Amino acid sequence: MAADEITVTVIDDHPAILVGIEQWYANASRPITVVASGSTAKAAWTPPGDTADVVVFDLQLSGQGTPAYGDLRRLVDAGRRVIVYTMRDDEQAALTCLDIGAFTFLTKNEGADHLVEATLAAGQDRPYTPPALAGAFCANTRADRPKLSTREEEVLVEWFQCESRELVAERLNISTRTVTTYLERVRLKYANVGRPARSKAALVARAIQDGLVRVDDL
Template identity: 60%
Template sequence: MRSDRPVGVALVDDHPVVLAGIEYWYTTSGHPITVLAKGHDVAVATSGPGRDADVVVLDLQLSEATPAYRELKQLVAQQRQVIVYTMKDSQDAALTCLDLGAFTYLTKAEGERHLVAATLAAAEGVPYTPPALAGAFGSDTRRGRPVLAPREVDVLLEWFQSESKAMVAQSLGLSVRTVNTYLDRVRIKYANAGRPATTKANLVARAVQDGLVSLDEL
């Protein structure tokens, strides 16, 4: 993962001290991470300088009433890379956020090191699984897992280990067009199951959740 490219971040949290703390972490991280916008409302990430942020860090509890799933859906619909960063240490909440298209799920107890690393990974589109999320994956017994054909699984797993679809095609003796077809089928199946996976990082997360690949293998 490259860490020398400037990364812009939008912070959405209803606690000013948390916003200030995260910005300080980024400033002192030794990486070129800049907070472009911050505030208590998701609008800071969808208008003004926040629109250009590579990564959005979203607090799941923006109100006492309900988790910010609606705001997460809004950001994902705009194809934003969203790190859910929350006090809520909940397997169900973590898996729900992943199913809605979040890049990853971090508890605030996991702290600076994981947030900075996840931010860099999100900017590069490289999967990142912090400890709490790994535990949620390992105990996920929910329904809604699509049935993938053996060849779809072969292509998916080979793609996780390859730098390009051309390499996948060469390794499996397929054309790039056929590789794209298989991956499109997998994405459609996940979308139909209500678990969209529009990016490679999302597909990796789904594969880990569904036991197609282990974290050790990745």
């Protein structure tokens, strides 16, 4: 396995989708390998799928009358980076997945380029907002926006645009510890209004929802 290789477990019950995803990954700019796949979330909990860097997850599997939010939550709670990749294209499903803690949300209509870019972003721990998710953010209005201080907003936006907290500290002429303190305050404020943001990608989602940044700024 190459040092920079990203490994993926794919949960989807359509064989043609599985074949297509493997082919898209084979042509990616950085090595991406599907190490496991299956029609249920079990594939992400058993070797070799249990150690994959990223889980690509179909929200609406055959035999399930409702979206598999429970399986998604269990994966997120276990610390897995989950890309929801689904035929569902409704705003509420997208926002619910982000609220649960999914890395990002893509519709299958968005195709190869967006899935590959989202997987690369997940493997590199940087945010990725595809068009459908951006549209859901823009259409959504939240009455439960936490009150952030000017400095908290400033640190948050700088962090979105930087590769590290150290670079944020350098730009703002503060210590790395102070950057971490501000970011933890922001996470706490979002958690206190019932909108937890456990990852950088989730914080990006919250900031876009609340009008702190635009998708074009990222």
